[in-house]
Amino acid sequence: MVHCKSRMTICLLIAVAVTLMLGVAPATTLAQEKVIKIGTIFPLTGPVALAGQRCKAAVETAVEILNNKHPNIKVPLADKKGWLAGYKFVLVHTDSQGKPDVGKAEAERLINQEGVWALIGAYNSSVSMPASMVAERAKKIFMCGASSSAALTQRPDMKYFFRTASTDEVESHEFVEVLKWLNKTQKNANVKTLGLIYENSVFGKHAAEEAKKAAAAGGFTVVADVPFTPGATNLDSEVQTVKSKNPDALFGAVLGADYALMVKTMKKMNWIPKVSLNYCSGYQDPVIAKQLGPDADFFMGSTGYSPEFAGMMPAVAEVEKIFKTKTNNVPYDSDSIQETIAMLVLAQAIEKAKSLDPEVVAKTLYANTWPSPLSLSGKVAFAPGGQNKLALSIVTQLQGGKYKRIFPTEKADTKPIFPMKAWDKR
């Protein structure tokens, strides 16, 4: 009886293994159609899975627009005309789990087994780095939406890597400009010292380094430099360390649930700086802002998009309707919208090049300025290294649960509330 069971187990395992191996073989039926396969690499599980799921939905939204006629949507190629009209984009999704080795392995599999024409991803800068190296060696285009590490576009030999989002370097300088502007325009602002709190990851560490450079250039003194382990269950000692130095301003590079924990801990310790500015992070996440409720108010951060920007970017509304059907009604945030932009810009480049030669399309991407109604600047253009030199972000402040535009002043829709209101005076 025992042996029967063992044999059954072995048979079961062999059956599963064979099924798995056969199932992973690339689909051949698509070869007959005019399809362009695009591989996506996002963290669909792990600590930033929610952000990864939204990025995936954002690329799907772009492909739905590109594959079908949408005359009511005012973005290029939504009318389904031109050279690309005979083609369909097909997405092959993968899960990086937020791990560099997994992301690299999936990039290799997408290129060699699935035969994708280009890659989009990978949200985590630490995953984008090795995955884009795989694409570069294979001469495949890698479109990067939301990874913010400036180092990604500081690799001079990269010819096939393109990023649409702003970087932590640009954001750091923007934050310092905000501090200077507050000193100039607010009575008795007197912001001189700066505290940094950031997750100890590629993203956080890069952001902190760029913040230090920008602060030094702007004449501000960094008095607290506090890293923490991502996915922390307690930030008491980190917030206490910042509190003990009592900086006038606080820059945060804190993702997802860690951001909510940081805000709650600041409230628990009854400490708040005069101004708090946050990189693309938990601050931008509309779900986290909703969870925090009034506690989220008066914090500031860089924002590439929020639903409150709809008046400035009318084309987003119709696109966002499709996006919301894939995200249980959650709107775009600054990161996810960049993935839609990346896919739409790539499609425009193929259309313009009238070619599926990656080298020709990559040169076309560099050579042109692309209309991008979903971007704040309305355009995308790439500098050597692949960075979108027209990437813009606006500094917003959460007021009454709404992302209010405050800087630069020509884009502002309200005045900042400065200093931040103390916890017991809200």
Added chain:
Amino acid sequence: MVTPMHHGALKRKDLFWLALVALMALVPAVSAITANSFLMHVLILILLFASMAQAWNIIGGYGGQTSFGHSVFFGIGAYGAGMAVVTYGLSPWPGIGVGMLAAATVAVLISYPCFKLSGHYFAIATFAVVEIFNRMFLVWYWVGGALGLDYPMVEEGFKNLMWYDSKTGYYYCALVLFVLIFGIVRFLEGHRFGYYLRAVREGQETAESLGVNSTAVKLTAMALSAALAGLCGAFFVQYNLRVDPGMVMSLDMSMKFVLVTILGGAGTLAGPLLGAAVLIPLQEYTRALWGGLGGGVDLIVFGVLIIVIVVKQPAGISGIVRDIAKRFRRPADAKGGTSVGTA
């Protein structure tokens, strides 16, 4: 129970392993396999994780000391090679040697006090060691801190232990790693030191009463195990061309050392290979098939399959294989065949 090995069985067993290695060496000659880079990737990972698990098996399986700290030694080896290439612009080879030595030294320094603990307490202490080293490397500027080390594009080949277009070079390196570590363990199985180690596992006080210096035996086994884990780490970083503390010095990585061995069968020569041969394809193919769906479907399926195996045969896959072998051997025994002794 430690039983002496039958010399005839020893030869047959070795022949089996030699034939297996010869077969594995011929794999890249099959163009259908080399053309499928994902299959090559899976085969490389099987060899790597089997080697890692075998390195752990020395102290965890044969020595009976359940260490959850092996990702530290793995990480030190990875950083040795990584820093040689990225920080100093050298070939990884000197870094590999330094990494192995450093891993063995750290293992001895950590283990000496930890071996005063036993059972669950030893395991808990090794958990803490991983966290300490992870935090330390995250803020240590010299080793790249949280940013980690990204490899530059250098000339491919054995000198730099790096290949870009083909995985065949990596496959043979993984095979050499596998042969080296399995060879060492096979040698230890029949050596006096191996008997001492298993005697300590079965009963430390009894072994000591017979004149075995249990502390020296455990420390030597730990140093050897750590050095080999460091060697595996060096291969891991050369394969992924990036290292950061989260990739190598994590509880997740430590669990893989233990899981592969326990699943295959701890304290047996074949266990680590059987564990890796089942676990790695499951992990990679479930992720490839269902990972893109999101929601962790692949991880759920992976977890359920592990539960099925463990529930069906708590002794691991080697237990299942033993059951099958007995089933086939029984008719032979009935006809007057002889049973094979095991270590």
